[in-house]
Each structure stands twice: as C-alpha cells, then as structure tokens.
Amino acid sequence: MKLNRIAAVAFAALMAAGPALAELVVPSLSYRTGPYAPNGIPYADGFADYFTLLNERDGGIGGVKVRVLECETGYNTEKGVECYESTKGEGALVYHPLSTGITYQLIPKTLVDHIPVHSMGYGRTSAADGRIFKWVFNFPGTYWDAASIIVKHIKDQEGGDLNGKKLALLYHNSAYGKEPIRTLQELAKKHGYELTLLPVDHPGQEQKSQWLQIRRERPDYVIMWGWGVMNQVAIQEAANIRFPMDHFIGVWWSGSENDVLPAGDGADGYKAIAFHPPGTDAPLFADIKKYVLDAGKAAGDGSHFGEVLYNRGMYAAITVAEAIRTAQQMNNVKEITPTMMRDGLENLVIDAKRWEEIGWPGNPEIHVTCANHGGPGLGAIQQWDAKTKTWSLITPFMEADREVVDALIAEDAAAFAKENNITPRECK
Amino acid sequence: MFYREVGDFKTSYAEDQQTFPIAFDRWRYYVVIAVAFLVIPFIINDYWEKSVLLPFLVFSIAAIGLNILTGYCGQVSLGTGGFMAVGAYACYKLMTGFPELNIFFVVILSGFVTAAVGMVFGLPSLRIKGFYLAVATLAAQFFLVWLFNKVPWFYNYSASGQINAPERTVFGIAVTGAASPSWATYLFCLVFVFALAWAARNMTRGPLGRKWMAIRDMDIAAEIIGVSPLSTKLTAFAVSSFFIGIAGALYFSVWFGAVEVTEAFGINQSFRVLFMVILGGLGSIFGSFAGAAFLVLLPVFLKNVMVGALGWSTAIAANLELVIVGGLIVFFLIAEPHGLAALWRTAKEKLRLWPFPY
Numbered sequence: 001m002k003l004n005r006i007a008a009v010a011f012a013a014l015m016a017a018g019p020a021l022a023e024l025v026v027p028s029l030s031y032r033t034g035p036y037a038p039n040g041i042p043y044a045d046g047f048a049d050y051f052t053l054l055n056e057r058d059g060g061i062g063g064v065k066v067r068v069l070e071c072e073t074g075y076n077t078e079k080g081v082e083c084y085e086s087t088k089g090e091g092a093l094v095y096h097p098l099s100t101g102i103t104y105q106l107i108p109k110t111l112v113d114h115i116p117v118h119s120m121g122y123g124r125t126s127a128a129d130g131r132i133f134k135w136v137f138n139f140p141g142t143y144w145d146a147a148s149i150i151v152k153h154i155k156d157q158e159g160g161d162l163n164g165k166k167l168a169l170l171y172h173n174s175a176y177g178k179e180p181i182r183t184l185q186e187l188a189k190k191h192g193y194e195l196t197l198l199p200v201d202h203p204g205q206e207q208k209s210q211w212l213q214i215r216r217e218r219p220d221y222v223i224m225w226g227w228g229v230m231n232q233v234a235i236q237e238a239a240n241i242r243f244p245m246d247h248f249i250g251v252w253w254s255g256s257e258n259d260v261l262p263a264g265d266g267a268d269g270y271k272a273i274a275f276h277p278p279g280t281d282a283p284l285f286a287d288i289k290k291y292v293l294d295a296g297k298a299a300g301d302g303s304h305f306g307e308v309l310y311n312r313g314m315y316a317a318i319t320v321a322e323a324i325r326t327a328q329q330m331n332n333v334k335e336i337t338p339t340m341m342r343d344g345l346e347n348l349v350i351d352a353k354r355w356e357e358i359g360w361p362g363n364p365e366i367h368v369t370c371a372n373h374g375g376p377g378l379g380a381i382q383q384w385d386a387k388t389k390t391w392s393l394i395t396p397f398m399e400a401d402r403e404v405v406d407a408l409i410a411e412d413a414a415a416f417a418k419e420n421n422i423t424p425r426e427c428k
Numbered sequence: 429m430f431y432r433e434v435g436d437f438k439t440s441y442a443e444d445q446q447t448f449p450i451a452f453d454r455w456r457y458y459v460v461i462a463v464a465f466l467v468i469p470f471i472i473n474d475y476w477e478k479s480v481l482l483p484f485l486v487f488s489i490a491a492i493g494l495n496i497l498t499g500y501c502g503q504v505s506l507g508t509g510g511f512m513a514v515g516a517y518a519c520y521k522l523m524t525g526f527p528e529l530n531i532f533f534v535v536i537l538s539g540f541v542t543a544a545v546g547m548v549f550g551l552p553s554l555r556i557k558g559f560y561l562a563v564a565t566l567a568a569q570f571f572l573v574w575l576f577n578k579v580p581w582f583y584n585y586s587a588s589g590q591i592n593a594p595e596r597t598v599f600g601i602a603v604t605g606a607a608s609p610s611w612a613t614y615l616f617c618l619v620f621v622f623a624l625a626w627a628a629r630n631m632t633r634g635p636l637g638r639k640w641m642a643i644r645d646m647d648i649a650a651e652i653i654g655v656s657p658l659s660t661k662l663t664a665f666a667v668s669s670f671f672i673g674i675a676g677a678l679y680f681s682v683w684f685g686a687v688e689v690t691e692a693f694g695i696n697q698s699f700r701v702l703f704m705v706i707l708g709g710l711g712s713i714f715g716s717f718a719g720a721a722f723l724v725l726l727p728v729f730l731k732n733v734m735v736g737a738l739g740w741s742t743a744i745a746a747n748l749e750l751v752i753v754g755g756l757i758v759f760f761l762i763a764e765p766h767g768l769a770a771l772w773r774t775a776k777e778k779l780r781l782w783p784f785p786y
C-alpha cells in the first residue's frame with residue numbers, strides 16, 4: 001500500500017510534465033533484453049538511427065524534428081501494453097509493436113484510441129484487408145505471403161513438382177509461429193506435399209526432440225518461423241545433424257547475421273525470405289555512416305550497422321517517415337495527428353523513383369490502398385555465405401500465391417468483422 | 429497514542445472477535461475502502477488502469493488464492509499459472525458459448541470450473557508432501573498449458589491460437605473489450621477483490637481455516653484430533669483454485685482482452701505468484717496484497733523513475749530493474765523471513781506503545 005502511494009506521487013509528477021514542443025513522436029517498442037534481444041537490438045538501432053539521420057541531415061521531416069520514444073517490452077505482452085499506455089498520451093503517431101502478441105493486443109485498441117498500428121511483415125495477417133482493419137497496416141508483406149513464396153521457391157528448386165515431398169514447419173509455439181500453418185495446409189492440398197508441424201516452446205533453447213524427429217522423418221525441406229535465440233539454436237542443431245542447409249528456409253524474421261554466425265561454417269547455404277535487399281551498398285548507408293555513426297549519435301554501439309535486421313529497422317523507419325511526409329502534404333500542415341498519419345499510411349506510395357531519392361534502390365515498390373493494407377506482398381530468397389559472412393539475394397522478388405492467400409485473408413477478416421460488429425468500409 | 433486497545437470497550441462476543449479490534453485500524457480500513465470505491469474511479473486514467481491498478485487487483489486475488497493453499501494449508505503449489513489458464517479458458521468458452529450470460533456470472537463460473545480442476549490435481553496431495561507435491565503441481569502447470577495449446581476446441585479453432593474477449597457489459601456498461609471505460613473495469617475487478625478478500629479473511633478465521641492450519645502445522649496430529657486430511661486438503665485446493673481461476677478470468681477478459689497461453693500463463697507466472705506470497709507473508713491476507721503490490725508495482729515504478737525521470741537508456745533500466753527487484757527480494761527475505769506482513773505486525777506492535785515504549 002505504501003509503495004502504491006509513493007508510486008502515485010511519482011506518476012502524477014511524470015504525468016504533469018508532458019512536453020508541448022513541436023515534434024513528431026514515434027514510439028519504438030523495442031527489446032534490448034531477454035531471449036529475443038539478439039534480434040531486437042539491431043532492429044531498434046536501425047529504427048532510431050534512420051530518424052537521427054533525418055534530424056541531422058534534413059532537420060527532421062518537413063522541418064519538424066522527430067522524437068523516437070523508446071520503450072523496452074522484452075517481447076513480453078504485459079510490458080508491451082504498459083509501454084503502449086505510457087506512450088500513447090505523448091502524441092504517438094504510429095505503433096510498430098515488433099511482436100505479434102502485442103499486435104493482437106493493440107488491434108482492438110486502435111478502434112477506440114485511433115492511433116494506427118503498423119505491424120510490418122508480422123501480426124495478424126488478415127489486417128491486410130483495409131476494409132475491415134481500418135487502423136492496422138501490415139505491408140509490405142504478410143506471413144501468408146511469405147509462406148506461399150517459400151513454397152514457390154521450394155517448388156522451383158524441385159523442378160515444379162511437390163507431389164509426395166515432405167515439408168516440416170519448425171515454429172515458435174505462439175500466435176506468431178502458428179500464423180503460417182493454415183496457409184501451408186491449404187498449399188499442401190494444392191501441391192500435394194506432406195506437412196509436419198514441429199512447435200518449439202518459448203524461449204526456444206530446447207529443440208533436441210524436434211531435431212530428433214527431423215532426423216527420423218527426414219523431411220525434404222524444413223521451414224522455420226523462429227525468433228530470438230530459437231533461430232540460433234535451430235541453425236546450430238541443423239548443422240549438427242548435417243541437414244542440407246539449402247533445404248532449410250526461414251521466414252524474414254529468421255534470417256539475420258545474429259542467427260547464422262554462431263553456427264559458423266555449418267550455417268553456410270542457409271536460406272531465408274526477405275522483403276528488402278541485404279547489405280550496405282546503397283547510398284543511404286553512406287549517409288547513415290557519415291551523419292550518425294561517425295558523428296557518435298548511433299542508438300546502439302554501431303556494431304550492428306548493415307545487418308539484415310538493422311536494415312529492417314531502417315526500412316520500418318522509412319515507411320513511417322514517408323507516411324508522415326505524405327500526411328503533411330495531404331493536409332498541408334507540418335504537425336500531424338494520428339488520424340492524419342493513418343491517412344498518410346493508407347495513401348503511401350514509394351515507387352522506384354522515390355526509393356532512389358531515399359537512397360536505397362532495389363526495394364520493391366509500395367502502393368498502399370484503402371482496401372489493401374498488406375502491400376505488394378513480394379519476397380525474395382536470400383542465402384548465407386559463411387566464408388564471406390554475407391547474405392545475398394539469389395532470386396528476384398516474387399509474388400505470393402494470391403489465389404490461396406487472398407481467400408484466406410477474406411475469410412479471417414470476415415471472422416474478425418463478425419466478432420467485433422464491424423461493417424466493412426466502402427473502398428473506391 | 430491513537431493506536432491502542434485501551435478505552436475501546438467491547439460489549440459483545442461479536443465485537444470482541446472482529447477482524448480489526450482496534451478502532452484506529454477499523455477506521456483506516458473504512459477509509460481505504462472508501463477511497464478505493466468512491467475516489468479512485470473518478471481520477472483513474474488508462475495508464476493507471478492497465479499498468480498499475482488492474483495488475484495489482486488481479487494478482488492480489490491470485491496471491492490470496494495461493495496463500496490459502498500454501499500459507500494456510502501448507503501445500504506447496506507451482507501450478508498457479510496453469511490454474512489461471514483454466515480460469516481464462518473457461519471464461520472464454522463460457523463467454524463465446526453463452527453470449528447472453530452476464531460476464532459477472534461467467535467469471536464466477538470460471539472460478540468453479542477451476543476449483544474442480546484444482547481438486548483433481550490436488551488428489552496427489554493426500555499421498556505426497558513438500559517438494560514432491562511441488563513437482564506434482566508443476567506437472568499440472570505444464571500439462572494444462574500444453575493442453576490449451578494442443579486442443580483447438582479451447583481456442584475456438586482460431587488461426588493464431590489466441591483467445592480474444594468479446595465485449596460484455598454489466599448494467600449496460602462495457603467491462604471487457606477495448607471500448608470499456610477505465611473506471612468500469614477497475615470497479616468490476618475491485619468488487620471481486622473486495623468480496624473475495626472478505627470471504628478469505630472470514631474463512632481462515634472460521635472452522636475451515638483452523639482445519640487448514642492444523643493440517644499445515646502437523647498433519648498427523650491433526651488427523652488424531654479428528655481433522656480429515658481428505659476433505660481439508662481438497663477444500664484448500666478447491667477454494668484456492670477458485671480464487672486463482674477468477675484471477676485468471678479477470679486477467680484474460682478484463683485486463684488484457686487477448687491472451688496467449690504459453691506467454692501469459694507459463695511457469696514464470698506460477699513463480700511470480702509464489703514469490704508474492706512468500707515475500708508478502710505466508711498465511712496472511714494483508715501479506716497477499718503487500719506481495720502483489722511489491723512485485724507488480726515496483727518494476728513499473730522503477731521503470732518510470734529510471735527511463736521517465738532520469739532519462740536512462742531503456743536497456744540499462746530494464747536490466748537494472750531486474751537487479752534491484754532481485755536484490756530487494758533477497759534483502760527482505762534475510763531481514764524479514766516472514767514477509768512484509770511480519771514487518772507490518774512489528775510496526776503495529778511498536779505503534780501500540782508509541783510514544784512511550786518501555
């Protein structure tokens with residue numbers, strides 16, 4: 001009771017001291033601690049560093065500085081909700097929860113609080129249906145797109161026929177990992193492969209029994225939906241049983257340097273899907289180096305610069321910045337509200353020319369529309385080279401099996417609409 | 429001076445046996461209740477609701493529940509998370525299966541479902557004790573979480589395995605779902621906390637509680653004087669699970685609205701509630717509240733001080749928070765092995781003599 005009172009005083013003081021400066025507030029729900037930190041740190045660094053670059057080089061967006069409000073969630077839903085509640089009052093424009101569990105918490109809240117959520121390539125897949133999920137975005141691709149593109153790649157590798165092949169899905173036993181199951185099952189019906197499901201419990205360090213099963217059943221391919229230490233352990237285990245690495249394909253959250261480096265040469269040839277190119281060749285990275293890293297303004301220690309997830313964080317920041325810019329132009333104001341931000345996200349266009357201007361050519365174009373919040377849904381396969389310690393794209397960006405994916409999205413979105421009494425919006 | 433028995437004359441047995449025999453204590457209690465019911469609902473906001481008050485209330489119920497089993501009846505349990513999951517999933521199935529049923533009764537029914545499950549898992553306690561029982565309840569924890577993950581019927585075959593609470597109302601005001609006002613969810617939980625804490629306090633003072641304590645102190649002696657171990661241990665499991673089930677139901681439906689079993693009701697949750705009970709004080713209702721407050725509010729408070737007020741990096745703050753909370757747990761257990769409730773008791777003893785201690 002006593003602590004309660006002390007806390008009350010402290011909280012009241014904090015509440016009273018809210019800032020009223022002209023700025024754009026972008027919360028970053030990050031995790032730099034816990035079993036998911038190896039993946040959370042590079043992402044958070046990239047996200048923050050891009051905004052530092054905009055502030056340093058361009059003086060913000062449209063002349064208004066961006067303030068990144070970082071809050072540690074530890075990939076934990078309870079803490080994530082605490083972060084959401086504590087930052088939403090500060091004028092937060094958009095949330096990138098970086099956790100499917102937290103995204104599920106925030107989706108119903110968007111309807112009440114009117115702050116958009118952008119679960120970029122994660123979260124609830126059916127949020128791609130903008131007619132029903134007005135406030136939620138998940139471009140540039142969904143898990144179901146990813147699953148179908150991975151299957152497509154496997155099919156290409158197998159010469160166009162998957163009949164009688166055995167695929168195993170090694171997944172994080174959570175809402176995140178379960179997301180692709182339905183799609184893979186539907187695709188199994190279509191292509192005639194056999195699917196084995198291998199759940200791995202949080203945090204994912206215990207995988208002996210799963211890999212024993214893989215050794216016994218000898219699937220032709222293993223697809224992985226992992227995150228955090230689970231990725232490293234899985235790749236190490238695969239190397240231990242000498243599983244052919246080019247037959248082991250991860251989702252875009254299971255393919256960064258941190259995941260493959262611990263396995264050393266054993267990880268050579270491991271593949272993962274990606275929705276943006278790896279590496280630091282683009283001119284944007286030179287700017288980051290010049291204005292942020294060399295100026296000593298990096299969010300982290302700078303050691304993750306150019307890693308896949310660092311780039312992913314930058315990619316997320318770019319979508320936020322471009323949406324803010326779009327919202328500013330649409331409303332002809334400098335300071336925008338979360339509602340304007342939502343309109344900005346919905347009308348976001350990043351074409352090849354704009355990617356060139358941003359300094360990161362080679363990314364697929366983004367055209368968000370009222371009906372389609374899931375974006376282009378393109379993915380390419382990247383492969384790890386353990387000798388040079390680099391990822392490189394080995395396929396062009398491919399399209400998902402829209403026929404299967406769109407039907408599933410429509411079905412799941414309709415279920416959400418029914419549960420929450422939402423009438424789908426009319427989209428022109 | 430103010431805190432004393434002297435001059436407070438009791439004229440009936442009922443008065444003599446009341447929970448708060450000292451007038452000052454009684455008034456303090458009325459004031460706390462009045463503030464909780466009449467003041468806080470008017471000043472509450474979303475942050476306070478979701479990050480401070482609901483966590484405190486929900487975990488208080490869970491801690492009281494575990495305290496009945498572990499503190500009063502002496503049966504160590506590591507299955508709290510699993511039983512909370514039973515409450516949450518019972519609540520979900522009842523909410524979706526009987527949409528017209530009032531959420532108030534849904535929560536109570538979830539408690540009864542959990543009580544039944546708890547009794548089944550309490551059966552081994554008749555044969556095994558101490559650490560062995562802890563291991564048996566640990567099995568319940570893992571089995572229940574596995575069950576809710578494995579059988580799609582429990583989560584209505586949703587693609588993600590998550591359960592989502594639909595909107596439900598009490599007197600026309602939403603208490604579950606995103607649109608529910610803060611004061612409504614707070615009051616809804618507070619009513620449960622008040623009623624359950626009151627029931628627990630009186631149960632532990634009555635014949636049932638005395639039987640539990642007899643079993644805790646020495647089960648063979650208790651059996652010899654006529655206390656039936658079967659009924660006593662099973663009632664302890666039932667009542668305790670009822671409380672924990674209600675905590676789980678409120679955790680899912682009112683506090684979060686969407687829950688995933690592995691994360692929300694894992695072994696971590698069991699340990700957390702057990703630490704609350706040990707830290708707060710075994711065999712004390714006040715201790716349950718104190719323990720819940722300590723473990724729920726302190727991290728939030730530290731985070732706000734370190735990140736909000738001092739502007740430190742979030743990673744340092746998060747790690748330091750673990751160090752501080754862990755250090756304080758060790759400190760309190762060394763300085764006061766009987767928990768915060770014992771400190772409170774000592775403080776009251778001292779207050780009786782103040783300002784003239786002899």
